[in-house]
Amino acid sequence: MFKIKNLYLRNILLALLFGGLIAAITSVVNYNMKFVEIEQQVKKDVKFDSTRIKLFIKGYLDNVENTLNSIQTNQLFLNYLNTPSKMNQQIVTHLFRGLIKSNEHLFQLRFIDKNGLEKIRIEKERNSKFIFSVSEKNLQNKSNRYYFEKTIKNKAGEFWYSNLDLNIENKMLEKPIRPTIRVSTNIFYKGVFYGIVIANLDMDRLLSQIKSNNNFNVYLIDNEGNFILHPDEQKAWNNYLNNGYTVFSEFTSVDETSLELDNFGDGRYVFSLENYFKNNENIKLILEADNSYLENIKENNLQYIYILGSVVLIISLLAGFLISFPVSKLYLSFNKLYRDNLRFIDIIDEYVITITVNLDKEITSVSVKRNPKMYQNAV
Numbered sequence: 001m002f003k004i005k006n007l008y009l010r011n012i013l014l015a016l017l018f019g020g021l022i023a024a025i026t027s028v029v030n031y032n033m034k035f036v037e038i039e040q041q042v043k044k045d046v047k048f049d050s051t052r053i054k055l056f057i058k059g060y061l062d063n064v065e066n067t068l069n070s071i072q073t074n075q076l077f078l079n080y081l082n083t084p085s086k087m088n089q090q091i092v093t094h095l096f097r098g099l100i101k102s103n104e105h106l107f108q109l110r111f112i113d114k115n116g117l118e119k120i121r122i123e124k125e126r127n128s129k130f131i132f133s134v135s136e137k138n139l140q141n142k143s144n145r146y147y148f149e150k151t152i153k154n155k156a157g158e159f160w161y162s163n164l165d166l167n168i169e170n171k172m173l174e175k176p177i178r179p180t181i182r183v184s185t186n187i188f189y190k191g192v193f194y195g196i197v198i199a200n201l202d203m204d205r206l207l208s209q210i211k212s213n214n215n216f217n218v219y220l221i222d223n224e225g226n227f228i229l230h231p232d233e234q235k236a237w238n239n240y241l242n243n244g245y246t247v248f249s250e251f252t253s254v255d256e257t258s259l260e261l262d263n264f265g266d267g268r269y270v271f272s273l274e275n276y277f278k279n280n281e282n283i284k285l286i287l288e289a290d291n292s293y294l295e296n297i298k299e300n301n302l303q304y305i306y307i308l309g310s311v312v313l314i315i316s317l318l319a320g321f322l323i324s325f326p327v328s329k330l331y332l333s334f335n336k337l338y339r340d341n342l343r344f345i346d347i348i349d350e351y352v353i354t355i356t357v358n359l360d361k362e363i364t365s366v367s368v369k370r371n372p373k374m375y376q377n378a379v
Contacts, residue, residue, distance in 0.1 A: 045215050046269045046287050053210050053218070053285060057276040060206045064106065064183045064199050065159055067099055071197050072187060081189050089120065093133050096122040100131055108200035114152075114193055116143020126178070151184040151196045160184045161279040164203060164220075164228055166240045177237065179203040179228075181277070210285075219286035220273075221247050225256070228283065247286075 071077050076095050080088040092111070100106045100122055111120040118139035124131045142148050151160040162182035167174045184198035207229055211218050220229035225247040226239040235245035247254055251268070267289035277283045356365040 042267070042289055043269075046289075049213060049216060049287060050269070050271045050285060054271075054273070054276060056206060056209050057273065060105065060203075061181075061183070061201075061276065063103060064201050065185075067103055067106070068159070068183065068185050068197050068199060071095075071099070072185070078189060081187070081194050084119075093120055093122065096120055097131050097133065100124050101129075105202050105205060106199055107202050110198050111187075111195060112142055112148060112198065113195040115195075116145075116148050117141055119195070126174075147182055147184060147198060148196065151186060151198070152193075154186055156186055156188045158185065159278065161277060163222075163279055163281050164277060164283065166237060167200070173240065177241075179207055213287075213290075215290060216287040217290055219247070219288070221284050221286065223280075223282040225254075 074095065076088075076091050080092045096109045096111075100109055107124045107126065109122045110118055113119050118134075118141075121134040121139060122131065123134065147160065147162060154160055160183070162180075164179065164181050167178040167180040179202070181201050181203055182198055183201060184196050186196055187194045207220075210220070211229060211231070217231045218229060219227060219231070221227055222239065224239070227236045227245055227247065227250075230236040230245070230250075235243060235250070237243070238245050248256075269287045271285040271287075273283045273285055355363055358364050
């Protein structure tokens with residue numbers, strides 16, 4: 001019984017050591033594999049978040065394009081083009097007010113005639129639902145403004161986009177700052193050019209949506225490396241606030257040639273947004289993996305490895321308990337049988353004369369070991 005118990009414990013210990021070795025090897029292999037999976041997970045999340053941001057931008061800007069398109073085909077507006085009477089102008093004014101009311105991101109909508117004169121101008125006060133029309137005496141000549149000159153060079157149906165900049169009121173930056181983009185298009189009716197419609201779009205809401213991200217620090221830069229959007233608001237809009245912060249000062253490993261790459265290294269991924277912001281800024285999106293996001297992925301992977309190693313170890317221990325006892329009994333039974341066989345062989349050699357013959361019935365050998373007493377009795 002003592003031998004069985006010792007053998008049983010020894011087999012359990014061996015199973016435990018073997019299981020521990022397997023658990024350790026499994027954990028190390030999985031740990032290395034998980035590092036590869038972390039990079040793959042980051043790239044997967046980068047792709048998802050960049051696509052989500054692009055869809056935000058597309059929806060935001062498509063909405064204003066649809067608004068401008070609706071004006072061109074609205075019969076009330078076409079009636080005004082045919083007959084620019086006070087009554088028709090008032091009707092279009094109400095139309096513009098309704099469009100601004102239905103699009104919360106629009107804060108200015110204008111019709112400028114072919115000579116560059118503002119004919120209808122509707123505005124919405126900031127942080128308010130109050131919408132008003134600018135009186136005729138305050139309407140201005142915009143024929144020399146860059147947005148008018150650039151828009152009239154476009155073909156019918158094309159849209160012109162301004163830079164994504166900060167709104168200016170009375171030749172001063174609006175405070176608090178208001179990120180703004182202007183979208184305009186030519187007005188043609190029956191092949192005749194009548195002027196342009198232009199909308200000012202408040203981009204603050206969109207930039208806030210883009211910036212809100214649990215996994216990545218989000219940046220927008222222009223073609224000169226100036227930050228349009230930065231996790232630290234004090235470092236954005238260098239082109240207008242002259243705060244001195246650019247992508248080159250923030251990311252020392254980045255130079256001008258790097259702006260054409262799709263990866264700045266150090267977990268930073270770059271995406272062009274020129275198909276969404278259709279201006280000449282070539283705005284780029286940068287997603288930088290947040291440290292807490294990476295730590296969370298690593299922690300989850302380590303938990304997985306610990307659980308896997310523990311499960312393998314427990315299974316090995318249980319297997320040792322279940323297998324060791326019958327294996328030990330089998331081993332002891334085999335040893336007993338082996339020792340009995342050896343004893344019987346000795347008895348045969350001692351008391352029985354054995355003869356070996358071949359296939360031709362010829363004797364090839366005769367055992368010589370005999371009990372002396374038996375030999376004497378035989379004589």
